Amino acid sequence: MSQTAEAGRKGKGVRSDCWVGIELTDSGGLDLNIQSKVMGMYGESIHTLVKEVFVALGIANVRLEMVDVGALPMVIAARIEAAIKRADPGIKAEFLPDMRAHCNYLSQKERFRRSRLYLPGNQPQLFINAGLHRPDAIILDLEDSVSPLEKDTARFVVRNALRTIDFKGAERMVRINQLPMGLEDLNHLVPHNVHLLLIPKCENADQVIAIDKRVQEISSNCGRTEPVFLMPIIESAMGVINSYDIAKASPNVVALAMGLEDYTADIGTQRTKDGRESFWARCQVVNSARAAKVQPIDTVFSDVGDEEGLMASVLEAKALGFDGKGCIHPRQIKVVHKGFAPDKLELEAAEKIVKAYEEAEAKGLGVASLGSKMIDAPVVKRAQKTVQLAINMGLIQGVLPGQGNNPNPDERGNGQ
Amino acid sequence: MSEEQNQKEGASEGNLHEANAGASQKLEMNAAGRMVPTWVNGKEKIPFKGVNKHRPSGKKAATAIHTSIDYPADGNKVVKSLEEALKLCGLKDGMTISTHHHFRNGDLISNMVFDIAAKMGIKNLLWFPSASFPCHEPQIQHMLDGVIHHIEGSMNGPLGDFASKGKMTKGLAVLRSHGGRYRAIQDGDIHIDIAVLAAPTADEFGNGNGLNGPSACGPLAYAKADTIWADKVIVVTDNLIPFPCQPLDIIGNFVDFVVQMDKIGDPEKIVSGTTNVTKSPDRLLIAEYCAKFLEGAGLLHDHFNFQAGAGGTSLAFVKYLMDIMKARNIRAGAIVGGVTEHMVKILEDGMADFILDGQSFDLEAVRSMRENPRHIAANLLTCYDFHSKGNTTTLMDAIVLGATEVDLNFNANVVTHSDGRMLHGIGGWQNCLYAKCTILAVPSVRDRMPVIRDEVTTLVGPGELVDVIITERGIAINPLRKDLLEATKNSSLPIRTIQEIMDEVHELVGGAPEKPKLGNKVIGVVEWVDGTILDSIWEVPE
Numbered sequence: 001m002s003q004t005a006e007a008g009r010k011g012k013g014v015r016s017d018c019w020v021g022i023e024l025t026d027s028g029g030l031d032l033n034i035q036s037k038v039m040g041m042y043g044e045s046i047h048t049l050v051k052e053v054f055v056a057l058g059i060a061n062v063r064l065e066m067v068d069v070g071a072l073p074m075v076i077a078a079r080i081e082a083a084i085k086r087a088d089p090g091i092k093a094e095f096l097p098d099m100r101a102h103c104n105y106l107s108q109k110e111r112f113r114r115s116r117l118y119l120p121g122n123q124p125q126l127f128i129n130a131g132l133h134r135p136d137a138i139i140l141d142l143e144d145s146v147s148p149l150e151k152d153t154a155r156f157v158v159r160n161a162l163r164t165i166d167f168k169g170a171e172r173m174v175r176i177n178q179l180p181m182g183l184e185d186l187n188h189l190v191p192h193n194v195h196l197l198l199i200p201k202c203e204n205a206d207q208v209i210a211i212d213k214r215v216q217e218i219s220s221n222c223g224r225t226e227p228v229f230l231m232p233i234i235e236s237a238m239g240v241i242n243s244y245d246i247a248k249a250s251p252n253v254v255a256l257a258m259g260l261e262d263y264t265a266d267i268g269t270q271r272t273k274d275g276r277e278s279f280w281a282r283c284q285v286v287n288s289a290r291a292a293k294v295q296p297i298d299t300v301f302s303d304v305g306d307e308e309g310l311m312a313s314v315l316e317a318k319a320l321g322f323d324g325k326g327c328i329h330p331r332q333i334k335v336v337h338k339g340f341a342p343d344k345l346e347l348e349a350a351e352k353i354v355k356a357y358e359e360a361e362a363k364g365l366g367v368a369s370l371g372s373k374m375i376d377a378p379v380v381k382r383a384q385k386t387v388q389l390a391i392n393m394g395l396i397q398g399v400l401p402g403q404g405n406n407p408n409p410d411e412r413g414n415g416q
Numbered sequence: 417m418s419e420e421q422n423q424k425e426g427a428s429e430g431n432l433h434e435a436n437a438g439a440s441q442k443l444e445m446n447a448a449g450r451m452v453p454t455w456v457n458g459k460e461k462i463p464f465k466g467v468n469k470h471r472p473s474g475k476k477a478a479t480a481i482h483t484s485i486d487y488p489a490d491g492n493k494v495v496k497s498l499e500e501a502l503k504l505c506g507l508k509d510g511m512t513i514s515t516h517h518h519f520r521n522g523d524l525i526s527n528m529v530f531d532i533a534a535k536m537g538i539k540n541l542l543w544f545p546s547a548s549f550p551c552h553e554p555q556i557q558h559m560l561d562g563v564i565h566h567i568e569g570s571m572n573g574p575l576g577d578f579a580s581k582g583k584m585t586k587g588l589a590v591l592r593s594h595g596g597r598y599r600a601i602q603d604g605d606i607h608i609d610i611a612v613l614a615a616p617t618a619d620e621f622g623n624g625n626g627l628n629g630p631s632a633c634g635p636l637a638y639a640k641a642d643t644i645w646a647d648k649v650i651v652v653t654d655n656l657i658p659f660p661c662q663p664l665d666i667i668g669n670f671v672d673f674v675v676q677m678d679k680i681g682d683p684e685k686i687v688s689g690t691t692n693v694t695k696s697p698d699r700l701l702i703a704e705y706c707a708k709f710l711e712g713a714g715l716l717h718d719h720f721n722f723q724a725g726a727g728g729t730s731l732a733f734v735k736y737l738m739d740i741m742k743a744r745n746i747r748a749g750a751i752v753g754g755v756t757e758h759m760v761k762i763l764e765d766g767m768a769d770f771i772l773d774g775q776s777f778d779l780e781a782v783r784s785m786r787e788n789p790r791h792i793a794a795n796l797l798t799c800y801d802f803h804s805k806g807n808t809t810t811l812m813d814a815i816v817l818g819a820t821e822v823d824l825n826f827n828a829n830v831v832t833h834s835d836g837r838m839l840h841g842i843g844g845w846q847n848c849l850y851a852k853c854t855i856l857a858v859p860s861v862r863d864r865m866p867v868i869r870d871e872v873t874t875l876v877g878p879g880e881l882v883d884v885i886i887t888e889r890g891i892a893i894n895p896l897r898k899d900l901l902e903a904t905k906n907s908s909l910p911i912r913t914i915q916e917i918m919d920e921v922h923e924l925v926g927g928a929p930e931k932p933k934l935g936n937k938v939i940g941v942v943e944w945v946d947g948t949i950l951d952s953i954w955e956v957p958e
Binding site for chain 1: 697698700701834835861862863864865888889908920923924925926927929930932933
């Protein structure tokens with residue numbers, strides 16, 4: 001028997017990653033040929049890790065070539081596992097890095113999702129500091145940013161990242177592949193505290209239900225009790241038509257996102273800067289999401305260098321009713337947060353409503369009113385959220401009842 | 417000095433160089449706990465005694481008395497070639513030859529000097545540049561052939577690599593800061609026999625500057641000490657103009673010969689490629705933290721003086737700082753640096769009173785210095801010389817610098833990588849540590865390599881002079897700066913201990929790194945600004 005395979009990346013411009021080539025052999029034990037940029041600092045620990053991975057996967061005889069340019073241990077392990085399983089797809093064992101304490105935090109259905117930073121699933125060097133830029137969420141992407149040939153290795157990289165990387169309180173999202181391949185992704189995600197799954201090119205409720213069902217099965221097998229939230233992405237004419245049903249398909253759906261590149265192609269036109277071609281669809285998605293009481297989230301703005309254009313796009317999204325926007329570069333996060341921050345008038349109105357509500361509650365009144373106008377419960381809830389966001393962002397001082405103080409306000413709204 | 421005496425002096429210099437070769441290295445522990453040689457290249461050296469502890473007395477070096485009537489009455493010092501000029505200067509075995517590095521990686525003159533020396537059969541020269549660049553790689557062959565005995569000066573790229581491998585066998589690398597080099601010349605630690613100074617514009621009398629001509633490079637600050645203290649000075653230019661060349665960066669009264677050439681530098685490479693604001697999100701975050709720290713610590717005020725380099729992170733820092741200063745209606749006083757178009761814009765927008773320019777990094781900076789009386793040539797005497805009656809670096813309210821490594825005691829390294837290989841010079845870095853608030857802006861990790869260490873591989877900056885270390889993972893204030901800790905106590909800045917940041921990086925990269933595997937031979941030393949020996953650089957076996 002002699003099976004060979006390779007995985008990972010090497011060559012010019014590759015950083016914090018590694019390439020491995022393996023040959024499964026019948027005898028001879030472990031033959032390790034490791035070149036590493038960090039050999040002087042981590043040579044021993046790399047050798048130890050490589051041996052641990054082979055033990056976990058039940059490999060006793062193998063020849064390994066490795067070119068490492070400063071990959072994190074979790075990346076080295078993922079690349080080797082991918083290569084081994086390419087050589088012998090029959091191997092079922094996994095090598096799971098220890099789940100770090102900083103990966104165990106939970107999410108909430110009602111949290112802020114103003115910004116979510118896309119991270120290509122096969123480029124782990126971009127994961128390392130993603131949380132430092134304080135997005136509301138990070139998305140480890142298995143879909144469009146990963147080439148079809150790299151889906152397997154990206155799954156291991158993403159799984160290991162979910163177990164090891166500190167995303168600093170950002171909601172931990174993964175964009176899975178389109179169905180049916182997306183269903184195969186779930187085993188690598190659900191047991192590892194993924195908070196939310198983005199469902200690409202979602203066209204009908206059945207797709208959501210299929211994923212939800214598979215998630216429940218995996219959850220009960222691995223003992224997961226917290227829900228996995230879902231964010232279907234509407235990217236087609238049919239998806240827009242079915243958007244309300246999609247949003248209502250499961251109680252785990254917390255948001256509907258809009259994806260415009262594919263949508264504009266689907267309706268037979270091209271995406272323009274002022275976006276007249278998608279105006280109706282975006283309004284429809286906002287309307288469906290609001291009707292289903294989930295968050296409407298806008299598409300990404302793809303010109304990273306154009307901060308003014310991004311800000312205009314964020315303000316437009318906010319005006320249309322969206323609660324958030326995708327980011328493809330960390331530099332966009334701050335702009336998005338600034339755009340979604342409550343303005344002065346909005347904040348003053350919200351504070352008045354919250355105050356009136358608190359006073360009414362203190363007096364034991366069932367209904368709050370402002371002047372002669374009654375305030376409905378959803379209005380109060382929205383006002384509370386606006387005030388909370390302003391506190392979290394350090395725009396105003398104060399504590400809402402039942403909320404902890406935030407000693408270190410930052411640009412992020414979640415006060416993690 | 418007679419020809420014969422000259423011969424003798426030169427020969428004895430040569431022997432002095434030899435005195436180091438092969439000799440067993442006697443090491444002593446200095447006040448920083450580092451083992452350092454007590455003899456360096458044939459001269460006794462004082463181990464570092466602690467910051468501000470060494471106070472030498474005595475006189476500065478004296479230069480020979482010259483008589484003006486021995487020089488051409490018509491003021492024309494032009495000779496036909498650099499080779500002739502070197503011969504007329506009495507170039508011989510064992511001499512010390514200096515050059516400046518204002519042309520950075522576009523310098524054509526330094527290599528040419530030693531090519532000529534090789535052709536003349538000269539041996540054992542000491543090259544004493546103000547800095548070296550990758551373009552000086554051919555000097556390695558001159559070392560292997562014995563034309564160059566050894567180099568004292570910053571060892572960049574290939575030269576550093578060569579020395580690190582223990583291949584510069586005849587002498588130790590001596591790394592000095594820009595100010596330290598000025599001091600070493602002025603204090604007589606090193607004597608320059610011949611200074612060969614490239615001047616983008618010069619007249620026949622030897623007056624020169626760097627503002628005009630095809631090789632325009634800005635001020636010629638690093639050539640000042642060489643001009644004054646070298647026995648012989650040759651000015652080389654590709655833009656000879658009629659007397660008088662103004663303004664004067666090189667004063668012709670110190671100059672022996674002038675040589676005209678077709679080309680003295682490669683303009684494309686003189687203007688370095690470091691002048692773009694970084695696009696790296698992590699570096700932008702570091703830069704933003706630097707600016708916000710100055711604001712949050714209450715250090716910004718009208719006529720605030722600051723210095724920043726020309727690297728991408730520094731440029732981004734300056735941009736964020738300007739946003740804050742504009743919003744708060746604060747105007748800077750003097751801004752100092754490696755000057756780029758970005759700084760020029762600040763001056764021209766009225767956001768600062770003056771630029772003090774030690775080094776121009778692009779043609780826009782050169783243009784501004786030529787045209788704007790508020791864009792002033794700085795001088796190492798005024799800003800960096802430790803043995804003078806004060807220097808202006810201490811007037812800087814804040815300076816932002818980089819480092820290859822820092823440690824838990826806020827010590828920093830700029831010359832070696834974590835594996836011990838010497839790859840960079842000190843530049844003005846050590847001198848800048850004397851600012852009111854010295855900030856080191858560094859990423860906490862580079863490709864799995866932690867930048868914060870238990871102990872730096874090579875000590876270049878003592879921690880007591882480093883006030884703040886700013887990384888993408890947070891801001892660590894030196895516990896000695898209680899005032900800064902107090903001032904930022906209630907701010908929203910991500911203030912953390914340096915230990916916390918290091919621990920977080922270790923958690924990410926799989927633990928603390930192994931110790932570098934260094935050889936047991938010292939191949940170079942780092943001088944502190946006062947001339948004492950701060951640390952040794954060790955051989956890194958291949």
